[in-house]
Amino acid sequence: MIKIFGKLRYHWQPELSITITYWCLSIAPIFISLALLYENTKISKSSFILFIIFIVLVWIGFQRYFEISDDKDLLLSRGLVPGYAGKTVISSISKIKISKRAIIIYTNHNVKGKIFYMRKWPKKYFVDTLTTNSYFQGEVELIGHIDHYFDSYSNDKKSKLSQI
Template sequence: MKKRVYHWQPELSTTIIYWSCTFGILFLSLILMLEHTRPYLVSNIVLGVFFFFALLGLNRYFILKDDQLIIHALLPIRRKKIKVQTIEAIFVGPKSIKIISSEFKEGSQLYIMTKKTKVAFISQIETMLLDHVLIHEDPNQKAGKQ
């Protein structure tokens, strides 16, 4: 099976805070560039910090391998390997999916995904599970915690 990567973002409030701070660094770099008429070392360093955080923020993804769901998160502490058999249900909303598993501290996790990525992820996990997991369509599911 081809290794496929499915990108995700955390629930809405965390995503907004992270990307607001990241773009704040970009705007600070642009302001520093306006202060000087030639290339300025400090503004270039701050621009490099922005690119670092932007790449770090895009480094969140799922990988489905054999019988595991690998959740690659921003911090190494939050990265998880979940056995597919422990997933009890998946709720699919318009902009997000909610995975219910006994391996999560809170019992479930919410992930924001694009429509195309979400459809590809659900179709691959359905072929892996073969009726083990209940996948529910939930049009009322929000992108943030209720």
């Protein structure tokens, strides 16, 4: 969770297989660039271009975040297309499932749900901000083992929270 220009951003990563593939492909150019530097005594144009590609891919990788606006839209910034924000209306969210590592958001038109991996505290603050929004009509469900990890959720005063 980072506050930039007065707006809170809750960072996430996509499904685990996509995340691993993306970060492996984004780190590969720096190793190729370093190998080219090791082979040559001077900095070549190709190693410089590969280093720039590495910087751009890392920057794009950190551009995945939720941003809850003041009106009834939930802004979802996509990391693969910088500057593009997919919008989901908060009132169309029917259910949010919270696990230890991820949240799954179900909307009225998406039965399968979308998985977003988040760290513990940004996830808690995101769910708290979303459930206290006046437009949110859905339910919040905890999945997985109920242990000390979920104490911060189960001790919450929200009546929308149910445990399974």
